[in-house]
Amino acid sequence: MPELPEVEAAARVARRAVVGRTIDRVVIGHPSIARRWSVSDRRRCHGRRIVALTRRGKSQLLHLDDGGTLVVHFRLDGDWVVDRAGDALPPFARFAIRCTDGRRLVLVDPRALSTVTHHPAAAPPTFALGPEADDPTLTATGLRARLVGRRTSIKSALLDQRILAGLGNIYAAEALWRARLDPRRPAGGLEASELARLLRGIRAALADGVAHLGRYRTGGRTVAWRVYDRAGAPCRRCRTPIATLSQGGRTTYWCPGCQR
């Protein structure tokens, strides 16, 4: 689930659940999380109030009243479940924040690839991220500046969070399809008009994702992607069968007929 629209939706769920509340204790449910938590990290969270929850790229930041920060990244499969302390933990619970009023925010993640880290006020987290993919002030010229000289494919560039933050494998493919751009094109070789199309494609793909989140979150995505996961099916624009290729170890879905 978690690319920018999904993480943003999850952040809203978590914000409603825990901002303004006080942490009674944190629960660590998997060694992959425990590895990054010292005894002092856990102790410092105890009794702290969560004063705000923000998003940066695909990371969620829980700001504590002592200046500390919890950084949560869902990776491929993470999601929040809100329940009550005392309930049985949901399946695949990997981490949880139990609030003093009994509210509990649980990170569920079958694959256990999600990460949660604590950063004390003296060592706040840093992010080597490009501008947000949905940043309304982003321009084609600005995009060009971030891609100039890049030899990698435009598809791989869109997945590089240092260039643009928030796109993943699905929305990158969807944006390129909307822009009618061949995903193999060198990132630094796109013309101004193509970059303008790409920027529009990114915005349209993200907007579509946001528009359909409700349906997505309540049981299986009912919305059809434009190209993602449609290998062999006819392109929705030109009827050419959708093809796949591997780029940087990820599968790219694209239309050889109308993406140039």
Next chain:
DNA sequence: TATTCCCTGTGC
């Protein structure tokens, strides 16, 4: 700039 690994579940 391109693989390798982290984890576990699912679908072929």
Next chain:
DNA sequence: GCACAGGGAATA
């Protein structure tokens, strides 16, 4: 069985 899964840090 085995390949693969919407991510990204670490490594070569």
